[in-house]
Amino acid sequence: MATSSSETILQTPLASNHEGLGAKMVPFAGWKMPLDYGSILGESRAVRTTAGLFDVSHMARFLFKGPQAAAELDAALGGAIMDQPVGKARYTMILQDDGGIMDDLITYRTDEDEIFMVLNAANRHRDWEILTSRLDQTECCDLTEDGGGILAIQGPHAHKILAELSGGGSDFCPAFLDLGQIPSPWGDLFIARTGYTGEHGYEIFVAAEQIVPVWEKLLELGAAPVGLGSRDVLRLEACLALYGHEIHEKITPLDAGLRFAIKGWKTREFVGGDALRAMDEPTIELAGFTAEKRVPREGYAIFCDGEEVGEICSGVYSATLDRPIATGYIKKGVDGAFTVDYRGKQLPVERSAMPFVAHNSRG
Amino acid sequence: MRPEDRSYLDSHEWAKLDGDIATIGITDFAVEQLGELVYLDLPDVGRTLERGEAFGEVESVKAVSDVNSPVAGEVVETNDGLPDDLEALQNDALNGGWLIKVKVSGPDALSGLKNAAAYEEVVASES
Numbered sequence: 001m002a003t004s005s006s007e008t009i010l011q012t013p014l015a016s017n018h019e020g021l022g023a024k025m026v027p028f029a030g031w032k033m034p035l036d037y038g039s040i041l042g043e044s045r046a047v048r049t050t051a052g053l054f055d056v057s058h059m060a061r062f063l064f065k066g067p068q069a070a071a072e073l074d075a076a077l078g079g080a081i082m083d084q085p086v087g088k089a090r091y092t093m094i095l096q097d098d099g100g101i102m103d104d105l106i107t108y109r110t111d112e113d114e115i116f117m118v119l120n121a122a123n124r125h126r127d128w129e130i131l132t133s134r135l136d137q138t139e140c141c142d143l144t145e146d147g148g149g150i151l152a153i154q155g156p157h158a159h160k161i162l163a164e165l166s167g168g169g170s171d172f173c174p175a176f177l178d179l180g181q182i183p184s185p186w187g188d189l190f191i192a193r194t195g196y197t198g199e200h201g202y203e204i205f206v207a208a209e210q211i212v213p214v215w216e217k218l219l220e221l222g223a224a225p226v227g228l229g230s231r232d233v234l235r236l237e238a239c240l241a242l243y244g245h246e247i248h249e250k251i252t253p254l255d256a257g258l259r260f261a262i263k264g265w266k267t268r269e270f271v272g273g274d275a276l277r278a279m280d281e282p283t284i285e286l287a288g289f290t291a292e293k294r295v296p297r298e299g300y301a302i303f304c305d306g307e308e309v310g311e312i313c314s315g316v317y318s319a320t321l322d323r324p325i326a327t328g329y330i331k332k333g334v335d336g337a338f339t340v341d342y343r344g345k346q347l348p349v350e351r352s353a354m355p356f357v358a359h360n361s362r363g
Numbered sequence: 364m365r366p367e368d369r370s371y372l373d374s375h376e377w378a379k380l381d382g383d384i385a386t387i388g389i390t391d392f393a394v395e396q397l398g399e400l401v402y403l404d405l406p407d408v409g410r411t412l413e414r415g416e417a418f419g420e421v422e423s424v425k426a427v428s429d430v431n432s433p434v435a436g437e438v439v440e441t442n443d444g445l446p447d448d449l450e451a452l453q454n455d456a457l458n459g460g461w462l463i464k465v466k467v468s469g470p471d472a473l474s475g476l477k478n479a480a481a482y483e484e485v486v487a488s489e490s
C-alpha cells in the first residue's frame with residue numbers, strides 16, 4: 001500500500017483488480033477508487049436483485065482499547081457507547097460543541113474494552129485529531145493503511161454467497177447490526193451485518209493477506225463488482241445520509257432527523273449535548289423529491305408556490321425507480337407546488353416519502 | 364483516430380460541413396466521459412448561434428453539461444427523435460447521434476477549429 005504523504009494518492013490493495021475489471025478509476029478523498037465498472041445503473045440493479053461487491057477500503061478504520069474506552073467514547077461521540085452490547089454495531093456521529101455534525105460513523109463493540117470504528121475517508125485526519133484530543137486514557141490506533149480493508153457484499157443473494165465462501169454454517173449475524181466471525185480458506189473473517197444500500201448485506205473486515213483472494217472468490221460466487229457511483233445511487237434511494245450533503249457542520253442531528261444516532265441525548269453528557277438540549281425545534285426539514293427526467297443536483301434552489309424554500313443536498317438517477325430522486329432541506333411545514341431551478345429553468349418536482357426504496361436490511 | 368471529414372472543439376463537439384450546412388454533434392469521447400445519458404435538450408429551429416455559444420444540454424447519471432456550437436449560423440434542423448432515443452446518441456455519437464444542422468455564412472465556417480489529429484491530443488490529455 002502507498003504511503004500517506006500529501007503528494008501520493010492512496011490506492012487500496014485491489015487497485016489492479018479494479019483496473020482488470022475495466023473500472024473507471026477516479027480520485028476520491030485522496031484515494032484512487034472505482035467510480036463504475038461500466039454501468040452505474042446496471043450495478044445498482046445488481047445490488048437490488050442479486051448481490052453487489054464494493055471495495056470500501058478507503059474508509060477510515062480506527063481501533064480504541066482500554067477499560068475506559070467505552071466511557072470516554074460515550075462522552076466524545078453523539079451516541080451512547082457504554083450501553084452498546086458486545087457483538088453489535090451502532091450508527092452515530094462526532095459533534096462539535098454547538099451540535100453541528102463533524103462526521104458520521106459506525107462503532108463496532110468487539111469486546112468490553114475494545115471498540116472498532118469506521119468513518120468517512122474524507123474526514124479521516126480531522127476525525128483522528130478530534131477523537132484523540134477528546135480521549136485521555138484510551139489507546140487509539142489508526143488502522144486505515146495497514147494493508148487490509150473493507151469489502152461490502154450487499155443484496156438478496158449476499159447471505160447465500162457469504163455462506164458458500166465460508167463453507168461453514170449459515171447462521172451468522174442473524175439480526176441487523178450483528179457482528180460475526182466466519183471461517184474461510186484464508187482464515188477467519190470478521191464480518192458485520194451493516195451496509196450503505198438498504199439491502200440485506202455484510203461488511204467484511206479483511207486483513208492484508210485476505211483482501212485479494214476474498215474479493216476474487218466473492219466475484220466467482222456471483223457477486224457483481226459495484227463502484228462508488230452506484231453506491232451513491234443506492235444510499236440515496238435508501239435515504240442514508242452522506243457527509244457533506246445531508247449532514248455537515250451547519251446541520252445538527254435534530255435538523256437531519258437523525259435522533260436515533262444520538263441515543264439518550266436528552267440526559268447524557270457528551271460534546272454537543274448541552275447545545276442540542278438548549279435548541280428550539282428545527283425550522284428546516286429534510287424532504288425527498290422525484291423528478292420527471294432531469295436530475296435535481298446539489299445546490300439547485302427549491303421553490304414552493306414560487307417562493308424559494310430550500311436547496312438540494314443530493315440528486316441521482318434512481319435505477320430502481322427509473323427516474324431522478326433528490327433530497328433537500330426546506331423550510332419546515334411548507335406545502336404546495338414544488339419546483340427546482342435547473343440552471344435557470346424552473347421545472348416541477350414532486351415531494352416524495354422517504355426512503356425512496358424500502359429497506360430490506362432487517363429482513 | 365476519429366473521422367477526418369470534420370472539425371472539433373476542445374469541449375468535445377464536432378461539426379461537418381456539407382455546402383453551407385454544418386451538422387453538429389458531440390464526440391463519442393464526450394459520451395463515454397458522461398456515462399449513461401438521461402436527458403438531452405435541443406434548441407428551436409430558427410435560433411441564431413454564435414461560435415462557442417451553448418445551444419443545448421446533455422445530462423447523464425453523473426453530470427449535466429452544456430453543448431457548444433463549433434460554428435456561427437442559424438439552426439435549420441434538429442435531430443427531433445434523439446431526446447426520446449438517447450441510445451442513438453450513446454452508441455453512435457459521430458453519426459446517427461447528430462444534434463443539429465446549422466446554416467453557415469461562408470466556406471471558412473470551420474476555420475480555427477481542431478482537425479482530428481489535434482483533437483486526439485485533447486482526448487489523450489483528458490483520458
